[in-house]
Amino acid sequence: MSSIPQTTENGNSVSDFATKFMKRFHIGRFLFQCNAGKEKGIPVMDIFRYLFCMMFSDRSIYMQMKTGTFEGEFSKNTIYRFLNDARVNWQRFTTLLSAEIICRFMKPLTGEDRKDVFIVDDSLFDRSRSKKVELLARVFDHCSMKYRSGFRLLTLGWSDGNSFLPVSHGLLSAADDKNLLCGGKPYDGRSLAGRRRRQARRKATDVMVELIHSAQCAGITARYVLFDSWFAAPKTILELKKQENLDTIAMLKKSKTKYRYQGEKQNVKEIYRRNKKRRGRSRYLLSVSVEIEKAGERIPAKLVFVRNKSKRKDWLVLVSTDTAISEEEIIRIYGKRWDIEVFFKSCKSYLKLVKEYRGISYDAMCAHTAIVFARYMMLSVAQRENEDDKTICELCFCLLDEMEDITFSRSMGIILDVLMDTVMEYFHITEAQLEEFTASFIQRLPKYMQDALERRKAAT
Numbered sequence: 001m002s003s004i005p006q007t008t009e010n011g012n013s014v015s016d017f018a019t020k021f022m023k024r025f026h027i028g029r030f031l032f033q034c035n036a037g038k039e040k041g042i043p044v045m046d047i048f049r050y051l052f053c054m055m056f057s058d059r060s061i062y063m064q065m066k067t068g069t070f071e072g073e074f075s076k077n078t079i080y081r082f083l084n085d086a087r088v089n090w091q092r093f094t095t096l097l098s099a100e101i102i103c104r105f106m107k108p109l110t111g112e113d114r115k116d117v118f119i120v121d122d123s124l125f126d127r128s129r130s131k132k133v134e135l136l137a138r139v140f141d142h143c144s145m146k147y148r149s150g151f152r153l154l155t156l157g158w159s160d161g162n163s164f165l166p167v168s169h170g171l172l173s174a175a176d177d178k179n180l181l182c183g184g185k186p187y188d189g190r191s192l193a194g195r196r197r198r199q200a201r202r203k204a205t206d207v208m209v210e211l212i213h214s215a216q217c218a219g220i221t222a223r224y225v226l227f228d229s230w231f232a233a234p235k236t237i238l239e240l241k242k243q244e245n246l247d248t249i250a251m252l253k254k255s256k257t258k259y260r261y262q263g264e265k266q267n268v269k270e271i272y273r274r275n276k277k278r279r280g281r282s283r284y285l286l287s288v289s290v291e292i293e294k295a296g297e298r299i300p301a302k303l304v305f306v307r308n309k310s311k312r313k314d315w316l317v318l319v320s321t322d323t324a325i326s327e328e329e330i331i332r333i334y335g336k337r338w339d340i341e342v343f344f345k346s347c348k349s350y351l352k353l354v355k356e357y358r359g360i361s362y363d364a365m366c367a368h369t370a371i372v373f374a375r376y377m378m379l380s381v382a383q384r385e386n387e388d389d390k391t392i393c394e395l396c397f398c399l400l401d402e403m404e405d406i407t408f409s410r411s412m413g414i415i416l417d418v419l420m421d422t423v424m425e426y427f428h429i430t431e432a433q434l435e436e437f438t439a440s441f442i443q444r445l446p447k448y449m450q451d452a453l454e455r456r457k458a459a460t
Contacts, residue, residue: 137174
C-alpha cells in the first residue's frame with residue numbers, strides 16, 4: 001500500500017509518488033489522445049508533471065523564478081502556451097483518466113451488490129476580482145444568495161460509496177446575454193475551441209446529459225444518477241431514462257411542477273396534503289407512486305416524503321424512477337450525493353482550484369480545472385489503497401481464509417471438545433454413547449458448521 005508523504009525537504013517524494021501515479025494510469029497516453037502532443041522541444045509530460053505537483057510547493061511560478069528555486073528546463077511562456085492551447089480536449093482527458101481508474105482499480109474492489117452512482121452538481125468558480133476574463137458572467141451563488149462574477153463549475157462524478165472520482169466537467173457561463181460580462185474569442189464553430197465555448201453558453205441540464213453520455217461511451221457504468229432539485233426537471237429525468245437508460249434519484253422542489261397521481265395532475269404539495277402520514281420515528285413520512293409526464297411521454301416513479309432534520313415541521317421530497325427499491329434504500333442511496341460536496345470543498349480549500357490560476361483565457365481555466373481534478377483522483381486512489389485491505393490482492397484473500405480457519409474452525413472444535421468432556425464428567429456415559437451423542441449433535445448443526453468441523457478433523 002502507498003501513502004503520500006506529509007513532510008518532505010524539497011518535494012521530491014511527492015513528485016516521485018505523482019510520477020508513479022502517472023505511469024500506472026497512463027496519463028501520457030491520454031494526453032496524446034486529447035491532442036496534447038509534443039510539437040518540438042520540451043516533452044508534454046514534463047510540463048504536466050510540473051503543473052500537477054505545483055500545488056505541493058509553497059511558491060508560485062513567479063516566486064520560484066524570483067527566488068531561484070525553479071527547477072524546470074522550460075520557461076514560464078512554455079507553461080502558458082501549454083495551458084492556452086485551444087486544441088487540447090481537457091474534458092475528454094478527465095473522462096478517459098477517470099474511466100481508467102474506475103475500471104482498472106475501483107471496480108475490482110467493489111462488490112456486485114453495491115450500487116455505484118453518477119453524481120451531478122455545480123459550484124461557483126469565483127472570479128469576483130476579474131474584469132476581462134473570457135466568457136465571464138454574473139452567476140448566482142446559492143451560499144451567499146448573491147450574484148457574483150465567475151462561472152458555474154458543472155461536475156459529473158462517480159461514487160461507489162467509499163471513493164469519489166470526478167468524471168467530467170464544464171465551466172458554464174451565462175446562457176442569457178444580459179448576464180454575460182465578457183465575450184469569448186471568435187473560433188470556428190466546428191473546432192474544439194468553438195464547441196467548448198458554445199457548450200459554456202448552454203443550459204446546465206442539457207450539458208449534464210451530454211457529460212453522462214460521454215462517460216458511458218468511455219466505459220464508465222453506474223446504476224443511478226443523483227442530483228439536487230436544481231436539475232430535477234421532468235424533461236431531464238425522462239431523457240436520462242429514455243436515452244441513457246439510467247434511473248434517477250433526486251430531490252424535488254416544492255414548485256408548481258405537476259405529476260400524474262391517481263389519474264390527476266398534482267404538484268408535490270397537493271399530493272402531500274391528500275395523504276395520511278406515517279407516525280412515530282419512521283425514516284419517511286409518505287410514499288406514493290406517480291407518473292412523470294412531459295411532451296406525451298410517461299414513466300413511473302416513486303415519491304418519498306421525508307422529514308427535514310433542520311426544521312422538524314418541514315418536509316423534503318425525493319423522486320426515484322426505480323420503483324422496485326424500497327423507500328429506505330432510496331434515502332440511503334441519495335445520501336451518497338454528499339460526496340460531491342466534500343469534493344468541491346477539498347478542491348477549493350486544499351487543491352487550489354480557484355486561487356492557483358488567475359489568467360483570463362477560458363481554455364487555460366479548463367486546463368487548470370482538469371489538472372486539479374487529476375490531483376484529486378491521485379489522492380482518492382491513495383486514500384483507497386491505505387484503507388481498503390483488498391488492494392493487497394491475493395495476500396488479502398489468503399489472510400482472510402487463514403483468519404476464517406483460525407477463528408471459526410478451531411473455535412468450533414474447542415467448543416465441541418469442552419462440551420464432550422463436560423457430558424462425560426456429569427452424566428458418566430460410555431465411549432460408545434459419547435460417539436453416538438456427538439454424531440447426533442453434529443448432524444443437527446448447520447451445514448457450514450459441519451464443513452468447518454470436517455476440515456479441522458481432516459487437518460488433524
